[in-house]
Structures are given as structure tokens and as C-alpha cells.
Amino acid sequence: MTNPIKMKKIHPFFLCCFLLMNCASNEEEVYTPMPYNLEIPTLFATKLIAPIVPANNPLTEEGVALGKKLFFDRILSGNGSQSCASCHNPKKAFTDQQQFSTGVQGESGERNAMPLFNLAWNFDERFAWDGKEFGLEEQALEPVSNPIEMHANWKKVTERIQQHPTYPNLFLQAFGTSKIDSIMITKAIAQFERTLISGNSKFDQFLRKETILTPEEQNGFDVFMDEAKGDCFHCHGSDNNPLWTDNKFHNNGLDATFTDVGFGNVTGDPNDNGKFKSPSIRNLAFTAPYMHDGRFSTLEEVINHYSEGLKKSATIDPLMKNIAKGGVQLSTQDKADLKAFLLTLSDNDFVENPSFQK
Amino acid sequence: MKNILTFLCVSIFIFSSCSSEEENINITLNYTHNWDGVPITNQDLNELKFTNANGEKVSIENLRYLISNISLLDAKNYQLINFSENSGTSFNISNLTNGTYTLSFRFGFSDEDNIDGAYQDLNSVSFNVPGMLGGGYHYMQFDGKYADNKDEEAGFNYHSIRAVDKTNPDNLKFEDTSFEVNLGTITVSNNMKVEVKVNLAEWFKNPNTWDLNELNTVLMPNFEAQKIMSANGKSVFSLGEVTP
Numbered sequence: 001m002t003n004p005i006k007m008k009k010i011h012p013f014f015l016c017c018f019l020l021m022n023c024a025s026n027e028e029e030v031y032t033p034m035p036y037n038l039e040i041p042t043l044f045a046t047k048l049i050a051p052i053v054p055a056n057n058p059l060t061e062e063g064v065a066l067g068k069k070l071f072f073d074r075i076l077s078g079n080g081s082q083s084c085a086s087c088h089n090p091k092k093a094f095t096d097q098q099q100f101s102t103g104v105q106g107e108s109g110e111r112n113a114m115p116l117f118n119l120a121w122n123f124d125e126r127f128a129w130d131g132k133e134f135g136l137e138e139q140a141l142e143p144v145s146n147p148i149e150m151h152a153n154w155k156k157v158t159e160r161i162q163q164h165p166t167y168p169n170l171f172l173q174a175f176g177t178s179k180i181d182s183i184m185i186t187k188a189i190a191q192f193e194r195t196l197i198s199g200n201s202k203f204d205q206f207l208r209k210e211t212i213l214t215p216e217e218q219n220g221f222d223v224f225m226d227e228a229k230g231d232c233f234h235c236h237g238s239d240n241n242p243l244w245t246d247n248k249f250h251n252n253g254l255d256a257t258f259t260d261v262g263f264g265n266v267t268g269d270p271n272d273n274g275k276f277k278s279p280s281i282r283n284l285a286f287t288a289p290y291m292h293d294g295r296f297s298t299l300e301e302v303i304n305h306y307s308e309g310l311k312k313s314a315t316i317d318p319l320m321k322n323i324a325k326g327g328v329q330l331s332t333q334d335k336a337d338l339k340a341f342l343l344t345l346s347d348n349d350f351v352e353n354p355s356f357q358k
Numbered sequence: 359m360k361n362i363l364t365f366l367c368v369s370i371f372i373f374s375s376c377s378s379e380e381e382n383i384n385i386t387l388n389y390t391h392n393w394d395g396v397p398i399t400n401q402d403l404n405e406l407k408f409t410n411a412n413g414e415k416v417s418i419e420n421l422r423y424l425i426s427n428i429s430l431l432d433a434k435n436y437q438l439i440n441f442s443e444n445s446g447t448s449f450n451i452s453n454l455t456n457g458t459y460t461l462s463f464r465f466g467f468s469d470e471d472n473i474d475g476a477y478q479d480l481n482s483v484s485f486n487v488p489g490m491l492g493g494g495y496h497y498m499q500f501d502g503k504y505a506d507n508k509d510e511e512a513g514f515n516y517h518s519i520r521a522v523d524k525t526n527p528d529n530l531k532f533e534d535t536s537f538e539v540n541l542g543t544i545t546v547s548n549n550m551k552v553e554v555k556v557n558l559a560e561w562f563k564n565p566n567t568w569d570l571n572e573l574n575t576v577l578m579p580n581f582e583a584q585k586i587m588s589a590n591g592k593s594v595f596s597l598g599e600v601t602p
Binding site: 271 | 486499512
């Protein structure tokens with residue numbers, strides 16, 4: 001079975017590999033960052049598959065800390081006036097509670113700033129309302145250079161960070177090199193963003209049998225889960241999917257004609273016109289106004305939309321029911337109870353978490 | 359060090375030489391879809407281009423379904439087939455030996471396997487059934503549009519689950535409407551591809567002509583509709599080509 005001649009030829013190769021591995025590990029000892037222990041909520045660990053952490057960007061203590069520093073640093077904007085946190089405030093579940101955010105030049109965008117949490121469980125890795133960004137690292141590239149957002153030049157941003165008194169050393173500790181580029185900057189920000197986990201709302205506590213729901217909240221949950229009433233669960237998760245979103249793209253009947261075609265602009269398929277990502281319904285208490293264009297100021301308006309405000313269009317999702325009558329026709333009591341349930345998914349621990357504050 | 363390396367290399371060589379070709383036959387099960395014999399793919403979504411047995415024009419927007427207990431695999435197995443995203447339609451079964459096998463699977467989960475919240479991958483893609491309907495998982499989500507009897511487009515949600523009779527909400531009665539699909543025997547001698555044909559028109563046709571004007575949405579809690587789906591589903595699947 002064995003071939004001694006062959007073995008003799010293989011030995012020097014293995015020896016070289018062994019020596020090379022030894023050399024590499026000696027160098028890495030100086031700069032090897034500490035692995036970051038992502039604290040995954042019990043319900044997430046029980047119910048969901050593992051979060052997505054790219055093999056080329058593992059979470060480390062140093063990388064997450066660097067990403068956090070960058071997230072709150074106005075150095076990333078063209079005129080030094082805004083950071084990521086300007087539009088993604090941790091106290092507001094990483095939104096700015098504005099219909100449209102205002103960029104460094106005072107210009108408004110056309111989309112509502114999305115909240116940031118549980119992003120590592122976006123299994124399709126399509127980010128933004130229209131899914132135009134693939135992967136968190138890539139997503140972090142765009143706002144920096146977007147002329148109506150941070151309006152910066154990545155080359156200049158990189159130079160500024162390279163010249164900064166402390167950043168080069170932090171990059172050295174996080175990535176083993178102090179030569180900074182945009183790839184490493186976005187990797188660090190993405191690491192921080194993956195740690196933004198929201199999983200301790202009242203409803204989570206209810207599922208963990210640590211508290212009980214009021215009758216109104218319980219009825220609201222039943223409305224949410226009842227295909228003959230709210231039928232919200234097909235797109236927004238359930239007690240078995242603690243993300244409370246499918247992270248897919250739907251036309252939920254907001255408009256009969258579209259000024260913003262959303263996902264259709266990304267795929268180039270007219271059948272995707274008017275589709276936008278289902279947002280998670282966690283933390284709604286902190287993230288008004290609602291929808292991709294922030295058109296609804298209150299949860300009552302949102303619920304009324306699904307109840308009697310649907311507008312028919314060619315791409316409206318088949319899950320939108322009873323369109324001829326404008327929607328699912330909820331009673332006043334069911335609407336109030338549905339709102340009560342939705343608010344049980346707001347997570348005060350998340351918005352107060354000191355690890356996520358500046 | 360030299361001895362360790364020698365041992366490693368010899369071990370790897372012996373290990374890789376152990377399995378004979380006869381014991382390592384792979385087959386690929388490939389689920390192809392058609393509408394009454396006309397092949398369709400996910401490039402055929404969103405258009406009212408099909409006609410069902412009741413004469414309604416129909417489009418497909420989202421279609422995914424679950425099969426389990428595939429006979430050539432271990433007893434406990436399942437596969438989510440997502441036609442609209444073209445995922446899960448083809449999968450490999452390895453380490454078979456020469457012989458004749460019965461090819462069968464179950465559409466959906468049997469009650470025994472339909473355990474609420476137990477499957478992380480299915481929870482992660484929101485394939486669950488609400489607890490008020492007994493929990494567990496969908497067997498199928500088939501969403502699309504049809505031209506109604508006023509010739510206006512309307513949506514349908516042909517969602518198949520374990521049938522539940524909610525006549526008495528305090529005493530739900532269940533009927534296992536998953537079903538076994540037996541495609542007969544196949545002879546395995548070499549690596550091969552086995553096609554399973556899925557005729558979507560059958561969901562609306564045989565033995566019950568499905569009227570989308572009557573049965574279109576809110577079908578999950580409809581006990582009788584679920585039983586009709588189960589009956590119609592039994593003619594959906596058939597054995598296609600077996601190729602080397």
C-alpha cells in the first residue's frame with residue numbers, strides 16, 4: 001500500500017510547510033487580536049441558524065472596538081461634521097427618527113434611515129431598503145462617498161485616518177498592519193455592527209417565561225398570527241423566528257404607481273418594482289417614522305394602511321389580502337391590541353446598552 | 359518529527375484507498391417543474407401565463423415546498439425546495455452501492471416530524487405555522503395571482519399545512535395531510551441523475567378541480583381546503599429521466 005519512494009519526495013515539502021507555519025505564527029503572536037465572543041440570545045441560538053460572520057473578517061475585540069470608534073467618528077465625512085451615528089443613533093435603535101436624513105451639505109435623501117440590529121442574521125446579506133448592498137462590509141462603503149450623505153472621498157478619508165495619532169496603532173492591533181485602507185475601515189465598522197444584537201424585549205421575556213402578556217397584547221399577537229386577520233407573520237416572523245422579518249422584498253401596497261421603484265432598480269426586473277425590504281418589527285417604539293420613505297408617523301397609520309389603505313399595482317404582493325376593500329379590515333379593538341403587541345417587541349436594554357453608546 | 363510525518367502520510371494514503379468505487383455511487387435528485395408538460399423555471403414568474411383546469415389564468419410569484427423522509431437518505435431528513443429562488447431543487451445522495459432502490463419521499467412533514475420550532479433552518483426562513491393552527495411547518499407556500507371571474511387580477515395563497523378543524527377552538531382536531539410519494543424503483547449501478555417531475559397544474563386539477571374564485575386566500579385554517587390540496591398533490595410528482 002505504501003510507496004517509500006514517494007514518501008521521500010513528500011517529506012521536504014511537509015517540512016517546508018511546517019517551517020513556514022512556525023514563522024507565521026511567530027509574527028502573528030505580536031499582533032494577534034483577541035477573538036470577540038458574540039453573545040447570542042438564547043432564543044436566537046435555539047431557533048435560528050448561526051449568524052453570518054465572513055471568514056475573512058472574524059470578530060475580534062480589537063476589530064469591534066475600532067469599528068465602534070469609527071462608527072462614532074466624524075472623520076469619515078467630507079467636512080468632518082457627521083459620523084455614521086448622526087443618522088444611526090443608538091438611543092433610537094440606530095435611526096434618527098426623521099423621515100429623511102440630512103447629509104453634510106444639508107441635502108435630504110429619499111429613504112428613511114434603517115435601524116441597525118441583528119444584522120448578522122440577514123442570511124441573504126442584502127442590505128438597505130432596496131437590497132442594493134451585498135454584505136455589511138460593502139454596505140459601509142456607500143454612505144461615506146454618497147454625495148447627499150457623508151460626501152467624502154475615500155482616498156482622503158483614508159489619508160486622514162492614516163495621519164491620525166491613534167488610528168494606525170488601532171489598525172495594527174485589529175488587523176496586523178498599520179497601513180490603512182477603505183477595506184479595513186469597513187471591515188472594522190461591519191464587525192461593530194454585527195455586535196448590535198437586540199433580543200431582550202418584553203416579548204422575548206414572555207417567550208422565555210419570565211413575564212406574561214396583558215390580554216390586549218396577547219390578542220394583538222393572535223391578530224398578528226391569524227391568517228384571517230392581520231396575517232403579518234408571513235413576512236414579519238413569529239415566535240419561532242425572533243428576527244421578526246424575512247429580510248425579503250415585497251410590495252406592500254403603498255402606491256398604485258411608483259416614484260421610487262426600490263428593489264426593481266437593483267434587479268432591473270420590472271416585476272420587482274415597488275418592492276422594499278420587510279423591516280424587522282422590533283424596536284418600533286424607537287424607530288418612527290415608518291416605511292422606506294417614512295410616510296407614516298405613527299403605528300396607527302401603519303396598521304390602518306394594512307387594514308384599509310392598500311393600493312393595487314401590478315407587483316403588489318399576493319400576501320396582501322382583500323385589496324378591493326383596501327386590506328384586512330381589522331376592528332378598532334384588534335388594531336389597538338395589535339399595536340400593544342408590536343410595542344412588546346421594543347427592547348430598552350438594547351437602546352441603553354453602554355457597549356453601543358459613544 | 360520524521361516519524362510523525364511518515365505516519366501522517368501513510369494514514370492519509372490508506373484512508374483514501376479504503377473506499378471502493380462500488381460503495382461510493384452518487385446520485386443527484388433533480389426536481390424539475392412543468393405546467394402540464396411544458397417545462398417552467400423561475401424565469402416564468404409573475405405573468406398570467408398558465409391556465410388551470412378551471413379555466414383561470416394563473417401566475418406564480420413565490421413557490422417553495424418541503425419534502426421529507428427521502429428514501430435513499432437516512433430516515434430523518436428533509437429538503438426545502440424553493441422554485442422561485444431556484445434553490446434546493448437539486449441535491450446529491452452519496453455512498454450508495456449497486457442495487458435496486460425504491461424512490462419515495464413525503465410531501466411535507468408527517469405529524470411525527472412536524473415539531474413546532476424544531477428546525478432552525480426552516481425557522482430562519484419563516485416557514486412556520488402559527489401555534490393557533492397547531493404549529494409545526496408549512497408543507498408548501500404557493501403564492502401567485504389569477505384573473506378572477508371579473509377578469510381582474512387577484513392574489514392567491516395556496517398554502518398547504520396539516521389540516522386543522524377549528525370548529526371548537528378549545529379542541530382543535532388535526533388530520534395529517536402530508537403524503538408519501540412513491541416513484542417506483544430505480545436501478546443504481548453508476549453515478550447518475552434522477553429527475554423528479556413536478557407538474558404544478560395538478561394542484562388545481564386532479565381529482566378536484568380547484569376554483570380560485572372560491573378558494574384563494576386564508577386557506578391555512580380551512581380544514582376542507584387542506585384535504586383537497588392533499589388529494590390533488592398526490593398526482594403532482596412523477597419519475598422523470600434517469601441519466602448517467
